[in-house]
């Protein structure tokens with residue numbers, strides 16, 4: 001199709017052109033309908049073209065689209081106020097993507113480290129298997145060498161410890177450490193929840209040393225797990241949280257939330273983003289938060305998430321030789337196969353379902369949070385046939 005060869009070849013794409021969406025359904029240019037269990041990689045949490053998101057964005061588009069952060073705008077102030085009201089944080093830095101939110105957190109940790117403990121305090125301790133983005137700093141924080149290869153030299157100051165290895169974490173944290181950076185549930189790395197014991201030890205080490213515990217909730221924040229923030233279910237409150245994907249209801253926006261105690265280390269001029277906190281994205285994000293914090297919304301996410309997990313577990317019981325594990329929280333669920341299943345997502349696409357394959361062996365399901373049990377049943381039925389046919 002004209003245009004394909006004009007796009008940088010950085011993605012291997014499924015052979016479909018999607019032209020329309022509504023709720024949990026998508027349609028391609030041949031009129032074929034799909035049920036969406038990918039949600040634009042955990043972005044379209046209210047489904048496609050949610051009326052509240054459209055209305056908020058449309059009325060903002062007709063009023064004021066952009067002025068920069070040299071001035072105050074109402075949507076940005078209202079969104080910040082809403083995020084602060086629903087979280088531990090006192091202030092929000094707005095940007096446009098997940099990588100930018102994590103980048104901001106890393107810069108905050110370094111400035112704070114330098115201010116409080118001197119210029120040798122800059123290290124960020126990260127986890128193996130993590131994913132934090134594709135900029136040079138965030139790809140270095142990412143604990144997967146496959147994303148780093150060929151981009152060396154990488155920025156200094158990032159260490160990696162194995163997930164859930166409390167002893168390794170204790171050894172890694174020292175006088176140079178400015179922060180510990182954790183995805184409470186590793187998303188891209190294969191939907192792996194970090195143990196509560198490990199998170200509590202990270203909290204304890206950060207308290208003891210006066211350094212920052214930073215959660216990357218770019219994928220699992222904003223309702224995905226059945227609470228507005230994933231940290232609410234861990235028993236551990238971080239000092240910094242990074243958000244993006246689901247926040248804008250499909251419009252690009254990122255946010256880095258922190259307490260005043262940390263945020264004072266980013267004074268005027270220390271960090272910036274021209275588009276950050278754009279009025280249209282902020283208006284949409286505020287509508288997203290209003291819907292998600294409305295009566296029953298998050299309880300339903302927990303309920304449908306449990307239903308999906310139950311269905312996957314029962315599939316795993318029928319195919320013990322093929323399925324190694326089922327895991328997840330709320331509506332981020334995964335099936336780990338015993339052997340690589342490189343064609344599974346393409347097969348499911350042919351069946352009319354969008355899903356995400358991670359690392360050739362893990363099927364990641366992150367549907368819109370408004371998914372219904374009937375739609376889950378349809379996916380489980382198609383998946384069962386595909387699993388039965390696996391060699």
Ligand SMILES: *Cc1c(COP(=O)(O)O)cnc(C)c1O
Pocket residue numbers: 096097098099100102131132133134183187188216217218219244245
């Ligand atoms: C997707 C993701 C990012 C990067 O977000 P972009 O918007 O693609 O820059 C960072 N961290 C986590 C946990 C993610 O899932």
